[in-house]
Amino acid sequence: MSEEGQLLDKKSLRAVSGKSANWDELAKDCVAFANATGGTLLIGIEDSESEPPVGQVVPPTLPDTLRRKISERTVNVTLLPTVIIADGGGQYISLAIPRSQSVASTTDGRYFLRIADQSKPVTGDDVMRLATERSALPWEVQTTLRVARSEVDPTKCGRLVRALRDSDRVKPSVKEKTDRELLDHYQLSHGEFLTHLGILCLGKQYHRAQLPTAPVIQFIKRDEHGQKVNKLAWDDHTLNPMELVEAVWLDVPDFRERYELPDGLYRQHVPAFDEIVIRELLVNALVHRPYTQRGDIFLNLYPDKLEVVNPGPLPLGVTPQNVLHTTVRRNEHLARLFHDLKLMEREGSGFDKIYEVLLSQGRPAPELMERHDRVQVTIYRRILKPEVIDFIAKADQTYQLTQRERIALGLLAQHEAMTARELIGALELSSAEALQPWLRRPLDWGVVQTRGRTQATRYFITPELLQALDFVSGTSLKRIEPYRLLALIEEDVGHYPGSRIGQIHERVGPEIPRSRIKRSITQLVDEGRLVSEGVRSGTRYRLPSLGSHPGQSDEDEPR
Structure with a gap:
């Protein structure tokens, strides 16, 4: 069973039973899930457990009591309770809370939002932000421009559909859909019209230009005196968001500059800006920006750093202090499309990846700054300690x-x-x-x-x-390449003819699964590189050019 987090929480049955019942606390969690992306409360499972107590029975009237008690204490919250019997025989309630189409609250006027594994209060100006970001009909699925689905750009549509069908992140049942059904599934169309997301990704240029907040990216390079020396702009709306990521990476030559670092007798080439980092920054800027707010994305390149400036604040619940551990979706359908197209990692891991790559290259961690109208991420090109690169790799x-x-x-x-x-x-x-x-x-x-x-x-x-770089522990052989393992076994048998599989396994590498050793020996025998003698547990192995060898006694051998 999954751990508690953004979409799941556990509650003891005592929390909804008898004098210890805390209905206000449960109402708070339901409001938080409804204001986020929805979630599930498992009532009857302790926080530290994965299953309910053996023999636990849920009172038959409890599901209706849950609906009544929570409905009395909340506004715009839907509950879907189901009694489930676990493998051990104990019962618990799976309480599904769908995402609310409007702002949810308690009846006494309090607002909460699910952030990671906690239900956080929403107060002050953030209540207005919550209401703005939680419109009854999200921007992505609106069809206000009334662009017919027949107006798609056939090249962009064909490329997108092929990429989705080729992706191993798309379920087989989704791949079986017709092209029309696939567009509906990803909220790119609704009825006979393209949604805003559909226009953004599949529409023709003049239709995309009609979207007031269609993304525009500007690249500005400055010298050490702050003077502008180069400018590139992707502002004609010919490219959809997926194509913009590729175009920016390819069109800016500065991103592919490389450092030459000494590495013994050789030279090690390290990129000034890692491709993974640049692509992750661009994807974050395009996927997580508020498409209800105008503003261009700026890439400001200085001799020592790159600033990526995105319009709008961070999603509600995300701050520069918790960005490594918090996931809040702003444009969930665009994020799902990018994920399934393999343009971004699993949700919430993008900034972690940026940290990982920069720190493993001996560079400073990224700096994140939020203002009321923009978010700025700064990465530095200098390498503080070149030896860190080899250290992390080793x-x-x-x-x-x-x-x-x-x-x-x-x-x-x-x-x-x-x-x-x-x-x-x-x-x-x-x-x-x-x-x-x-x-x-x-x-x-x-x-x-x-x-x-x-x-x-x-x-x-x-x-x-x-x-x-003198690590005490020896390198593990668990990931040894197949051809190297075959050579090791062949060399070992050459030194110790007449060995059994247990002896070979012990000498070559006990950390390697025995089943893999056995498969490799079978392959060597089939190829004529080893000869087997005996049957079952008494089988011994030697090289073809050698006679049989008695080897060790059976009692001394590992089997």
Whole structure:
């Protein structure tokens, strides 16, 4: 069962039963889900559990009681309760809360929004923002221009439909739809008309130009004195958002400049601006901008940095302090289209990826600044510590790092040491305990060391390790290429003819699954590179040119 988060929360049955029932708290969570993207409350499952208690029975009248109690305390909230029997026999209620078409609130006038795994209050001016962003009919699906679906640009439509059918992110049942049904499925058309999203992605140039907020991108390059030396603009509305990402990357030659760094006897070429970072910034700017607000997207290039300026504030609930951990959809249909076209990663991971790439290249973390009318992201082209590049690459090769570990190690590698308090701030975490998923394994490996206690604890990477890249742990063979594994087995049997599979497995690499060793040996036998003698558990292997060898006694062999 999934963990609690943006779309899921768990409640004990005690929260809705007897004197301990807290209906106001439950109403708050329902309002928060309704104002976000909807969600599900699992009533009858404890926070730390994945299943209800064995033998738990939901009172037959509880679903109706839930509807009545929550309806009395909320406005514009819909409830869909279902009693479910778990594998262990216990019962619980799955309470689905659909996304509200208008602003939801409690009856006493309080507003909440689901942000990550918490229900946050919405107050002051943010209430007006919530009302504006939660119009009864989202901008994407409106058909106010009355552009007939027959007016699509056939080239753009054909390219989009082919890309969706070729994507492994699109379900087979969706791929089976007709072209017309596929456009309806992605909210690109409704009835006989194109939606605003359809005009944006599939419409002809003059129809796209009629959208007051169709995206326009300007690239401005300045020298060290702040003087403008180059300008490019994509403002004629011939390109849809997907094509804009590709055009900007290809049309700006500065994005493909590369640094040459010494690497022993050779030279290592590092991009001035990584393609992944630039594309993620462009996708974020296009997908998450408010299409109800006018304004161009600006790419301001300076000798030492790039600023990406997007009109409008961050989505309600997202701040520069929680951007690494919070996901709020503003244009959900455009985001889904970009995701299914493989132009963006899973929802909410784009900024994480930017952090990961920049820090692993020895560059500073991106800087995010919000104003009332714009959001600005700044990335720097300078490499603070070139040795970080090799360090992260070697650490990843040795330990198969997670994204969080790469980000944390990238931060530490750029500093002599960081306190727990500084790391918590840099990673936008709430407490020292939240550092565990980021640093637990690097601490176990000895890659990261500590001094001190509590929030004064100092985390650091041994300078000698950073310079020498001398990891204590040997490189794992779990990802060894098939041809290398075949060669290893062949060499091992050459040294130890008459070996059984257990002996070969133990010497070549115990961390490799035995089933993979067995498949490789079978392939070598089929190719005539090994000869097998004996049957079942007594089978031994030798090279074709050697006679049989008794090997070890059966009692001493691993099987």
